[in-house]
Amino acid sequence: MQLLGVPHHYEDMLVSASLTGVTILKKAKFKSRHAGSKEIIQKPVEGLMLRKSDQMEIDRLKKCKKKKKAVIVDGLLTVKKINKERKYTINKKEISHRIRNMVNQMAGEKKLFFWTITFPEKTNDDTAFILLNKWLTRLRQEKMLRSYLWISERQKNGTIHFHIAIHQRICVQKANKFMRACIMHSINNGEINYSRIEAKNYNGVDISKNRKTRRVTNFAQKKNEKSLINYITKYVSKNNESFNHLAWHSSRDYSNLITAVRFTDKEYERVIFKQSISGEITFESEWFVFYKWIKEPPEILMRYLASTNQKALALLN
Secondary structure: OOOOOOOOOOOOEEEEEEOOEEEEEOOOOEOOOEEOOOOEEEEOOOEEEEHHHOHHHHHHHHHOOOOOEEEEEOOEEEEEOOOOOOOEEOOHHHHHHHHHHHHHOOOOOOOOEEEEEOOOOOOOHHHHHHHHHHHHHHHHHOOOOOOEEEEEEEOOOOOEEEEEEEOOOOOHHHHHHHHHHHHHHHHHOOOOOOOHHHHHOOOOEEEOEOOOOOOEOOOOOHHHHHHHHHHHHHHHHOOOOEEOOOOEEEOHHHHOOOOEEEEEHHHHHHOOOHHHEOOOOOEEOOOEEEEEEOOOOOHHHHHHHHHHHHHHHHHHO
């Protein structure tokens, strides 16, 4: 499927279509053809390309300077950078779009597994994040992990744990073995306050399974689509916690998924989307109106986003 060209500058792009629905702007316009990607842009002639290959983008970044706040020090007005403790939250919309589009662009057998990493009660956040990063690094070094997206969640007992979307099959025994090794390494470095007995008995890395059959659930399969939506709703949409560390993060390919395509009014009139959206407004604000798909997104949109993302991710390899 061919990529849509960039409209002429006098044609405003007011409509955005994603795998969740259609957004129509009221008082503004979209500046780019696609949404989502951090490193990839579309130029009128070249098509999709990396931002670092675009001279205009390079020049723009050179001109960007961090803003500093003016404060009074010893009676004199001076500019000083103020560091405040930052809080991180879950970007629910972004995470949902990335997971759906990663599955949509997969060729052949689609795979998506959800893992959970838990730690003993009262494990502090710093310790949990140290161990998560060590564990992910070990899996990448072992060539067992490439694409992933993780989110933080606060348990009822106050201890943080993590949910991770992974597309490769990983042995549960190895996953726990590597985490035990990470815990031992951090104990030796004095980074965490764990006992060696706790480290040897650790078995907190687990993969989501069907409750009835106890078989590993592949959420990318069509028959498990409802389970995927329920999982996202339960662990993403209802997660309103804030954290001192990153609340979620993903691999480079996840970060560069194109999650929506924008249209001008004329283009939108030509595509057959209107019959697929609900007649009732799902959500409305002063700036936009959002319509949800009646059932599934139109096949033409799913094919376009899949094809576009396959080309985009190929640029990164």
